[in-house]
């Protein structure tokens with residue numbers, strides 16, 4: 001089989017990529033290994049995540065489907081008595097700031113809506129698993145081998161592969177990309193489920209709006225989230241260091257039920273009873289970074305190349321924004337441009353990397369210096385922080401802002417983007433034991449093995 | 455250690471029901487949000503500039519620590535803009551309030 005563009009993965013990254021490509025006049029094939037609807041974590045959008053959906057024409061549909069409207073994020077301090085709040089915001093062309101709203105989504109519904117709509121707009125969706133990349137003599141990706149549900153395999157020849165495979169990091173695992181590094185939050189484990197009967201905010205807008213994201217901070221690396229995903233159900237998750245979980249010798253569900261209330265006194269007020277309506281899911285080792293994630297014949301998008309930490313809900317935003325940035329470049333590539341040189345998408349790669357580096361500096365400062373961070377949010381850089389929380393993180397968006405510059409100063413960190421040394425993963429740089437996952441000295445052979453008990 | 459009278463009053467008035475501080479080594483017992491307000495007060499009302507690197511809770515733990523921090527600084531007259539924003543309360547996003 002042959003197609004110009006093959007997208008691996010039909011999650012929000014793959015579906016958004018397909019819809020932005022259709023706008024460029026390209027009809028891609030999306031390969032998705034799972035039957036939709038399927039459960040997935042990652043339910044809260046940022047302001048700019050909402051804007052991507054508006055640009056794709058989903059505002060009416062999102063409203064019709066009654067996805068909860070998010071006005072902001074409220075973060076409760078250790079005792080539960082104090083909280084700080086960051087409103088969802090937007091910028092117009094003149095960069096004037098205004099308050100805005102975005103959505104919380106039940107991923108099984110949202111992802112199905114996105115994938116179906118990509119198909120309606122002209123993409124071809126096929127059920128199957130990419131198993132091996134096909135490489136040309138010069139190392140360019142020229143397709144993939146696919147295993148169909150009936151067990152048969154077939155080669156799909158393409159001009160370009162867009163890897164939207166999420167944490168499966170297909171091309172990185174196949175070593176088509178540069179090395180994959182362990183991220184700074186690799187010792188964390190997330191436990192999550194859904195509850196009914198939770199107590200939401202009393203208001204309809206602002207800080208007390210009923211469908212806002214709540215974050216409960218306990219101490220460094222211990223926190224929980226509360227994200228309404230429909231009129232009845234709230235997604236609840238808890239993140240702790242892996243060592244804490246192993247020490248207790250409990251099943252994930254026991255651990256979740258036993259520990260959640262200890263995170264913060266506010267949790268019990270918000271979730272008076274643990275009516276779990278979904279099994280307790282576990283994801284360890286979600287923090288990683290792939291270098292060289294673009295090259296001849298391929299671009300990795302979203303989680304397929306990097307994920308830091310779920311604390312401020314940036315995953316969907318990043319994957320959909322990268323989809324939007326990549327689409328015109330893919331068109332140019334198909335038109336025969338960008339065919340010289342080692343990496344046709346080098347600029348895109350650094351552009352995306354800089355955006356996520358800005359997020360990483362923000363998240364790291366939150367964990368390292370919570371008091372300074374809260375002072376920045378409330379007093380020093382409120383506007384710049386609403387920008388970052390809204391996902392305006394890229395070099396075209398007044399970044400690095402004075403807030404990010406301050407984060408770096410406090411973290412004693414510099415970022416350099418020369419061809420060779422740019423963006424050496426911070427976690428790896430400061431922790432020599434965090435070797436690239438598949439360097440010769442790495443004790444871990446594959447990402448699957450590293451991902452452990454998934 | 456010199457603690458400006460206005461600052462001492464501000465702290466004593468912002469410790470809930472706790473009595474005024476008499477011992478310079480007594481913990482201020484101001485919660486984290488209160489500390490953020492204290493930083494805003496120092497900067498906007500008293501004209502001290504607290505550097506980002508100084509925003510560690512320990513620097514605000516006791517009157518003595520606070521005095522040591524301020525001893526390194528010369529206050530300037532607060533700007534009209536800073537004063538206005540402090541009066542509106544925090545946070546002071548430049549966006550219009552939601553209605």
Ligand SMILES: Cc1cc2nc3c(=O)[nH]c(=O)nc-3n(C[C@H](O)[C@H](O)[C@H](O)COP(=O)(O)OP(=O)(O)OC[C@H]3O[C@@H](n4cnc5c(N)ncnc54)[C@H](O)[C@@H]3O)c2cc1C
Nearest residue numbers: 009011012013033042044129130166190302310313315316
């Ligand atoms: C604990 C936790 C909490 C999170 N909370 C949030 C949040 O609140 N907000 C937020 O925005 N983000 C959150 N995220 C991140 C979010 O889940 C991801 O960033 C987002 O799902 C990425 O979308 P994607 O389309 O890139 O990948 P995915 O949504 O993972 O989609 C990848 C798709 O590719 C398919 N696939 C994989 N390999 C193959 C293959 N070989 N062949 C064919 N198909 C394949 C998979 O079946 C899957 O459907 C969270 C993440 C974690 C771990």
